[in-house]
Amino acid sequence: MIKLYTHPLSGNAHRAELTLRALNVPHDLIVVDLANKAQKQPEFLALNPFGQVPVLDDNGTVIWDSVAIMTYLGLTYGDGTLLPRDPALFAQVTAWLAKTAGPIAYGLGAARRANIFRTGQDLEPLIRTGREFLDTIESLLSTREWLVGDHLTLADIGCCSYVASAPEGNVDLAPYPHVQAWLSRIEAQSWFTPLAPVPVGLRAAST
Numbered sequence: 161m162i163k164l165y166t167h168p169l170s171g172n173a174h175r176a177e178l179t180l181r182a183l184n185v186p187h188d189l190i191v192v193d194l195a196n197k198a199q200k201q202p203e204f205l206a207l208n209p210f211g212q213v214p215v216l217d218d219n220g221t222v223i224w225d226s227v228a229i230m231t232y233l234g235l236t237y238g239d240g241t242l243l244p245r246d247p248a249l250f251a252q253v254t255a256w257l258a259k260t261a262g263p264i265a266y267g268l269g270a271a272r273r274a275n276i277f278r279t280g281q282d283l284e285p286l287i288r289t290g291r292e293f294l295d296t297i298e299s300l301l302s303t304r305e306w307l308v309g310d311h312l313t314l315a316d317i318g319c320c321s322y323v324a325s326a327p328e329g330n331v332d333l334a335p336y337p338h339v340q341a342w343l344s345r346i347e348a349q350s351w352f353t354p355l356a357p358v359p360v361g362l363r364a365a366s367t
């Protein structure tokens with residue numbers, strides 16, 4: 161059975177889980193105790209030298225990093241719908257996946273992390289980066305339903321986790337009606353499951 165090492169509050173792990181679900185690939189979720197630094201122990205570092213979730217173990221084939229996991233799953237278990245095989249469309253999807261490690265991580269993701277875990281980081285520049293990303297996709301999504309092509313792809317799955325949880329980083333989604341409609345289209349998929357809301361009692365913990 162495929163194993164996904166994950167954490168319920170991780171948007172990076174969430175997009176990997178959504179990919180497994182969208183592809184209907186049976187899997188077990190293994191929650192890594194990030195608060196107690198299980199990810200920095202030798203057993204986990206043997207899976208991912210950077211000591212982070214998500215990690216996928218496909219019967220001995222170990223892949224770390226959400227983008228790598230999504231791409232691996234799309235190529236291995238997909239039929240070309242979620243991850244198109246046409247080189248230009250494939251490249252467009254990977255361009256969006258690259259954003260998950262760029263402005264999404266440094267903007268929306270970082271603002272959420274700083275806000276819910278009270279890291280002391282200045283939220284304003286993170287929020288500004290997050291809003292710039294939202295401004296861009298709001299404009300694009302005013303003329304199209306999906307980020308790439310005419311149907312849902314890994315581009316949408318990759319970007320949705322930290323966009324949906326933007327309010328947890330004090331980024332209001334009200335000014336972004338097309339982004340909200342896009343999120344609703346993703347959330348309407350039968351395989352969708354939301355990123356867990358942050359329990360109040362955990363907010364002092366740190367990942």
Ligand SMILES: N[C@@H](CCC(=O)N[C@@H](CS)C(=O)NCC(=O)O)C(=O)O
Nearest residue numbers: 170171172212213214225226227367
């Ligand atoms: N670029 C990586 C980022 C992974 C990442 O930041 N994981 C966080 C959880 S969202 C983590 O494991 N943090 C624990 C740590 O860094 O010690 C990916 O997309 O997989």
